[in-house]
Amino acid sequence: MKALVKIGGSLLDDPGSRSDIARQLAAVSASGVQLTVVHGGGKQMTRFLEERGVKSSFVRGLRVTTDETVDAVLKVLAGTVNTQLVAALGAVGLRAVGLTGIDSGVATAVQLDPELGFVGKVESSDPRLLETLTGAGYVPVVACVAGGKAGEVYNVNGDSMAVAVASGWKVDRLVFLTDVPGVMNAAKEILPLLTVADCQQLIADGVATGGMQAKLNAACDAVTGGVGEVRIVRGSDADIVARVFAGEQTGTRVIQAGVFQA
Numbered sequence: 001m002k003a004l005v006k007i008g009g010s011l012l013d014d015p016g017s018r019s020d021i022a023r024q025l026a027a028v029s030a031s032g033v034q035l036t037v038v039h040g041g042g043k044q045m046t047r048f049l050e051e052r053g054v055k056s057s058f059v060r061g062l063r064v065t066t067d068e069t070v071d072a073v074l075k076v077l078a079g080t081v082n083t084q085l086v087a088a089l090g091a092v093g094l095r096a097v098g099l100t101g102i103d104s105g106v107a108t109a110v111q112l113d114p115e116l117g118f119v120g121k122v123e124s125s126d127p128r129l130l131e132t133l134t135g136a137g138y139v140p141v142v143a144c145v146a147g148g149k150a151g152e153v154y155n156v157n158g159d160s161m162a163v164a165v166a167s168g169w170k171v172d173r174l175v176f177l178t179d180v181p182g183v184m185n186a187a188k189e190i191l192p193l194l195t196v197a198d199c200q201q202l203i204a205d206g207v208a209t210g211g212m213q214a215k216l217n218a219a220c221d222a223v224t225g226g227v228g229e230v231r232i233v234r235g236s237d238a239d240i241v242a243r244v245f246a247g248e249q250t251g252t253r254v255i256q257a258g259v260f261q262a
Contacts (some may be wrong), residue, residue, distance in 0.1 A: 001135070001139045002034045003173040003245070006162035010039035011177055011235045012085055014129060021177070022088040024241035025139070029094055033245060034134040037089075037096075037141045038165055040158035041081035045069075048076045061214065065118040065155040073155045077143040086141050096139045101156065102147035104129040109146035109154045109163055120146045120154025125168025159218040167225035174227050175244055176215060177235030182252035183212060194254045219254040230254040 005025065012018050029035050042063070046056050049072055050248075057064040065073065082098045089096035101107025101122070105131055109120030133140050144161040146154045159176065166174040182190040186207050194202075199216040202208040208216050219230040232253030233240050243250055 001033070001173065002036075002168040002169060002171045003028070003175065004036045004038060004162060004169065004171045005156060005175045005177065005241065007037060007039045007085075008158065008235060009039065009043045009045075009081060010179065012039060012041065012081055013043055015088075015136060017236065018085060018088045019091070021235065021241065022092050022094070024239060025089065026085070026092040026094050026246045027242050031140060032246065034170065035139050036072075036130050036134065036165065037085070037139065038144065038158065038162040039077075039081060039085055039141065040144055042158075044081055044254065045072060046075050048072050059113075061209055061211070062112070062116055062119050062157060063155065064116055066117075070118050070153050070155065072091050073145060074153065077155075078145050082143045089139060089141065094139050095137055096141050097133055098141050098143070099129075100143045100145040100147075101125075101144060101161065101165070102153065106130065106140075106142060107146040107156065107161060109148060109156060110154075111148075113150075118152065118154050118246070120148070120152075120156045122146055122156060122164035125164045127165075127169040130165070130169050131186055152210050159215060163218050163222045163225065163227075166222055166227050172228040173231065173244075174219075174222050174229070175231045175233065175241070176219075177240070178215065178232060179234065179236070180212070180232075181234040181237065182232055182250075183208065183216065192249055194219075194252060195257050196223060196254075197257075198245070199254060209223045216254070222258040223254060228255075
């Protein structure tokens with residue numbers, strides 16, 4: 001099995017949480033799963049900028065990325081956050097390799113919107129480096145930074161980055177480690193299984209809004225782009241990564257088509 005796990009930056013900000021997730025990923029890797037990790041770091045980015053007197057500005061939930069912010073993206077996402085995660089994975093025996101989307105064309109992007117500055121939309125993902133590394137027993141750890149065809153450096157939304165890389169690499173499973181236990185219906189009950197049509201209905205009915213709407217759109221893009229399934233789970237739940245790969249029906253599973261289960 002090939003799998004990509006996307007880890008939100010807030011889960012990596014605490015050393016204990018970081019180490020715990022690393023331990024779980026090591027167990028999954030030991031079971032024979034070929035793993036790639038994509039991580040964010042928005043919380044760390046905001047703190048880094050605030051410490052330097054730079055106020056973060058957001059448009060439609062995306063960070064406006066100026067020249068100054070790009071520098072912070074490289075220092076924080078591709079630097080501190082990436083290296084700390086690689087170190088945590090190494091401490092539990094994984095041969096982790098820190099990367100960005102710029103490396104070997106793992107993620108090539110164009111500007112998403114001039115209003116957002118250097119925020120990118122991934123247009124293509126070359127999986128050959130991931131294939132080479134995972135085939136040799138390494139675990140690629142990819143920061144959400146993409147390159148442009150003319151040498152630009154783009155800040156990319158973590159979920160969008162994960163979907164693009166997972167689709168390019170044709171994974172069997174994409175796991176989003178989030179801050180919610182799954183997708184909920186209007187009665188606040190977790191929905192264990194959703195199809196693309198179900199996701200679209202939840203959005204149309206106004207049940208899934210804001211961050212969850214974006215997450216569902218990303219999940220739909222993934223499964224229509226060749227990913228076998230997407231799992232949306234709460235990353236802070238005990239042994240959640242291990243439980244997902246052990247087959248436990250936790251959180252929400254998104255597939256392209258099938259029977260809806262409420």
